[in-house]
Amino acid sequence: MSNIILRAEAINKQYRLGVIGTGTINNDLKRWWFKIRGKNDPFLKIGETNDRSKKGKSDYVWALKDINFEVKKGEVLGIIGKNGAGKSTLLKILSRVTAPTTGQIKTRGRIASLLEVGTGFHPEMTGRENIYLNGAILGMTKAEIKQKEDEIIEFSGCERYIDTPVKRYSSGMRVRLAFAVAAHLEPDILVIDEVLAVGDAEFQKKAIGKMQDISKGEGRTVLFVSHNMAAVKSLCTRAIILEYGKIAFQGRVEEAIECYLSKSSEISKSSMVHFDDFLSTDKELQLNSISSEDINGRIRESFMQSETIKIRIIFTALREIVGMRFNLAFKSSMDVVAFATSSHHITRNKIIKGNHILEVEIPKFLLNKMRYTVSLNAGIPGEKFLIRPIDVMFIDIIGDYANNSTYIENWPGLLSPKMNWNFYDKG
Template sequence: MSNVILKVENISKQYRLGLVGTGTLSHDLKRWFYKIRGKEDPFLKIGDTNDRSKEAESDYFWAIKDINFEVEQGEVLGIIGKNGAGKSTLLKILSRVTSPTTGEIKTKGRIASLLEVGTGFHPELTGKENIYLNGAILGMTKAEIKAKEQEIIEFSGCERYIDTPVKRYSSGMRVRLAFAVAAFLEPDILVVDEVLAVGDAEFQKKAIGKMQDISKGDGRTVLFVSHDMNAISILTNRVILLKNGNIAFEGDTDEAIKEYLKGDSNQLYYQYSGELNKPKILNARIETSLPNNVHEFGKPIKFKFTIHLPYNIENLALSFQIIDEYNIPITHSWIFDDDNDKKRQKGQYTFIAEYSEPKIYFGNYSLMVHFSNSKTKEKFDFLDSVCHFKVEMMKTTRSQYKWQKNACKYIEDVKWEVFNN
């Protein structure tokens, strides 16, 4: 007999950018006309892929597209991917918060979801009253909730405030109580989004332990979304990696994490080759101290960016972040023309940011680059996970190593230069 408790078949979700529904009366009428004639929705045939780093060419986009997978009873499935990859959309569909545009979901048993801080809580009700409210939403009887009430309160650590309205809780307290309710009311499938990151280290440890107990001890199923690769590696043995709304990888946790940490590419140099009718970043590169984008710890390092302006621009802003292999920003540097009362004429410019003594700890890094108008907030261009480089330590003594380790993840003394090409 099959132990599959959740089966997802060809799930897709389409949205219209900026508006609800199709957004126009003509499109709504067209959709209705096709429906009464028994024909396929015409707007299912169009739409961009879900790539947040690229400018949309259509009013429609697929948040997720053709998702298929199965989950067995007692399994803990990890779902990972960059921001905007479609993780939360998928979980909302699985939790019945929203319906899919196409596809079908088959489940056995009750699903409990923890998707956002304080999901399902009424701010005017006390913590205890919200326990009963959430339990009722999950289909529990009052007697069943009563039997678990004390365990929920003790696990949440909110005993002192349990008779206080939830609107006076901190975000961490709301997450504690919401997770305790979802976990102790014994759902067949527990869906947990990134909200655990709001809690402190002690609570995260308790939550991971509870999820392990739910899956291994009680034989219940957990779907766990997180950017914390350590938690993913501890808790799961199978992972789905989402990219631009599609499944990019499905399989062993370690292999999935490696794919995730590789980023979109390992390119050492970024070069734009499209049309130049809009302000664009033409290229981005790094001048490291060693070949193959390897940089020796503590040596000067330069970052170069060439931009194209098809027309005159005031208040130009260029900034970049150095991102570590866990997708965590290490530093943020920027240059604003309005700080220097500059007005750029159309043409090409090269911006150089040099760090004389960069104290970046050993590891793998990449760049995230933003090009915009600092006054109007118009976003011209955005690069994600480009110019990968590695910081290594060549020769050192024990005392030097201690100084370097304490200096990790810190950069100072950035110097900007700009050249008109």
């Protein structure tokens, strides 16, 4: 028997722009006329890529275009991409909330979805009543729901308010209860959009731990959309990147995250800087460029805490220089220096005339979760500056999970180095 529990085949979704989103009588009649004559929908031949940042010429856009993938039983599939890439549209199609324009979804088993805060909840009904209502919508019998009721209430942390109408719940309480229902009613496929961001840190820790139990312990399938790369990395076994409604990449989750972060980092002032004719005051040194790269040489500005960062400086010595060094400083948004590093141990000797490349690696688990400004200067200690201090680029550090953790700690301070701790029995 095949291990494939969900298959998306040639999924396309087209939307019409404007006030009337469902079309016009003229268009509906035209579609009907083509259909009874056995011809294809004429509006499928038109439409543009869904790039929300650009003004288009067509009234039709492709929210999704030619989406094909398979999900195995027990797999956790991450779906990542920028806002407007088509992630939520895809999940709505998978959850049967909306239908694809063309293509089909084949599934085996029951699907539970958590797409928006409070979806499927009636505001006038109590939390307890909504558990039964939501469970019935998911296809559960009353006996099955009753068996899980106490466990759901305990997990949600809303026991005190469980007999209070949901309209009086905060958004965080609603998403807690909604997630508890979806996760405990034993669906074969659990579809989760970026709703965990509404919850607090305690709830996110519980929710991610529960999803790990669902996939690894209970062997059920999870489709997970998130902008939290650490959560995707921790939870998912495979990932898909959506870009303008198309699949730009699918494969191992580590490769997907690297690809996504590199695509998010446009080669601009923030990730690579070119210096045209940037000469030192006495024309001894010309700075050509500086860039931030990953270990594979891809130019990026965003990095996980668990990644090594390589800073590459390309410069030209216009004559022989002795005793020169480059200095880099990483500063916080408040212009406080987190740390500085120098090339003096490799450039203190003679630098011959010509082009040179200087590289320094920033070790993983050193920088904290924040944006750093990188400042550069060069000179001969005790004599003169060759390049006076200038801010050259930004580097964004994204939080990451520690080993086997399900919670991203927000550590104070400009750095959060990973230290080696030892434990001994005094015995």
